[in-house]
Amino acid sequence: MKQQLSSINTTSPEIKYLSLFASDHRDFLLSPTGAQPNLDISPFQIKISELEDKIVGIYFSANWYPPCQSFTKLLIEVYEQIKEKNGSNFEIVFVSSDEDLNAFNNYYQSYMPWLAIPFSDLETKKALNNKFDVEGIPCLIILQPDGTNIIHDGVELIYRYGVEAYPFTKERLDELLKEEKEKHERQTLSNLLTNHDRDFVLAHSTSNEVSVSSLTGKTIGLYFSAQWCLPSLKFTPKLISIYQKIKQKLTQQQEDFEIIYISSDHDDLEFDTSFNTMPWLALPFRDSTPKDLTKYFDIRGIPSLIILGPDGKTVTKNGRSLINLYEEEAYPFTEARVELLEKQMDEDAKNLPSMELHSGHRHQLTLVSQGNGGGPFICCDCDEQGSGWAYQCIDCGYEVHTKCVKPVVQTSSG
Ligand SMILES: [Zn+2]
Ligand SMILES: [Zn+2]
Structure with missing residues (x-):
């Protein structure tokens, strides 16, 4: 058991959390600015008791690790926005998994704006890792001053909602979920795919354009992909062949299916190369909509296939794996269809x-x-x-x- 620090050993829960940051010999954290409220401690340190009544994020990260690097960049932005809007009510404490003290000093002092556990205090870092069951980095644990609602998926929350997630209370998170749900309930093809400058998508036809309104009533696949992405390059030909089979099947029926390419390509040349291999439609490359859709559908990796029903609502985000499992049989990708296919698969598996x-x-x-x-x-x-x-x-x-x-x-x- 870790001993509590004598100077902060009161019984309120927030103080208990704060004691996790301390060691027997240390009641301070590193601070990059050197702003010290007390002159009796040396510069670049801050007393742990200063964190009392604050919302505290504990950030487990390593600067050599690319996923941490990209999250750190975002977290700095969010941190600074929160500070600007809400004053000093929020603080982050960095728990470093850097390779050595030099690396820690370089990164921490040169750009992290928040506090840190001293790099050499392995024992405290280990205790924090154990206390919050940290399994992978980057990891952001967020604690309320009263010790309630410990958030373990701070990284996810910051990626999804950014500064909007503040103050990270249960009420705020419920509110965000509700807002998101309502947004998805209001979803139509037109509010997904058009903006005030554009009401069409690109086509290979002579006019090169198809109006979004003409797609209403069809089952639509939004295909998030890119020319530079190897798994995409492998999946696209398969999707093309299945798309053609589905289209062929539907010629007899009163239904229609279309796919729209949502590109993450780096430049026009990549986009053109990519789109030219595809028999379907595309969102224009130089447009903010692809980025907005990536965020809206919370796309974590490509290729990804989102299926929208004839009413414009999301049918499934698992289009890619349904294509892999059931090929053209997956159409129209609805829950009822998938249930039927699963049953059939269980039946087939018996043999x-x-x-x-x-x-x-x-x-x-x-x-x-x-x-x-x-x-x-x-x-x-x-x-x-x-x-x-x-x-x-x-x-x-x-x-x-x-x-x-x-x-x-x-x-x-x-
Ligand atoms: Zn396989
Ligand atoms: Zn084996």
């Missing part, structure tokens, strides 16, 4: 051998299902996402779609 030798792996593979040894995976054969049924070699972490298994024909030699 699959429980063990299989696959030409791509040297060990025998075992048939697993969701919740029974299986779960979401990346297929080692086609490199695409999978879930539900799979063949697996647990020792090697090797897993493939059932449809990707290429059985080895066993010869009866020996």
Whole structure:
């Protein structure tokens, strides 16, 4: 057990949290500005008791690690905005996993605007890691002054809501969720895809444009992808072939399906190269809408396929994995359709051998299902996402779609 610091050992919960920042020999934190309220402590330090009554974020991070670097950049912006709007009610304490003291000093002193646990205090850093079950970095734990509503996914909240998430109370977060839900309920194709300068999307037709209003009533796939992204380059041809099969099937019916490319390309050339391979529509490259949509649908990685129903509402965000699992059968991607396909898959799986030798792996593979040894995976054969049924070699972490298994024909030699 960590000993409480004598100078801050009162019984209120916030003080208990604050004691986590201290050690037996230290009642201060590093401060980059050197602003000290008390002259009896040396510059660039601040007494831990100064954090009393503040909302405190504990930031576990390492400057050598790219995901931390990009989050730190955002967090600095948000931190400064919060400070500007709400005064000094909020503070962040950095818990460093930097490689050595030099690295820590360079990064921390040159650009982090918040407080830090001294780099050499391994014991306190370890205790904080254990106390909040930190499993990966970047990690931002947010504590209220009264010790209630400990937030463990501060990184996620900052990415999603930025400064809007402040003051990180349960009430505020409920409010944000409600607002978001209402926004999605008001969602239409037109408010997603148009802006005051533009009411069309790009097409390969002679006029090069298709009005968004003409797409109303269709099932629409929003395809987030980019030319520089290898998984996208692999997935696009597959999606093209399935798109064409779905279109072919629908010619007889009163329904229609369209895909719109939402590009994350770096420049016009990349965009043109990419779009020219695609038989569908695209949002113009030089437009703010692709960025807005990426945020709105909380797209974390590409390629990603969001499906909108004929009413313009979101049907599923899992278009990519549904395409991988069910190909053209996935259309129209609705819950009812997926349920039916899942049932069918369970039914089909009954006829699959429980063990299989696959030409791509040297060990025998075992048939697993969701919740029974299986779960979401990346297929080692086609490199695409999978879930539900799979063949697996647990020792090697090797897993493939059932449809990707290429059985080895066993010869009866020996
Ligand atoms: Zn596969
Ligand atoms: Zn194996």
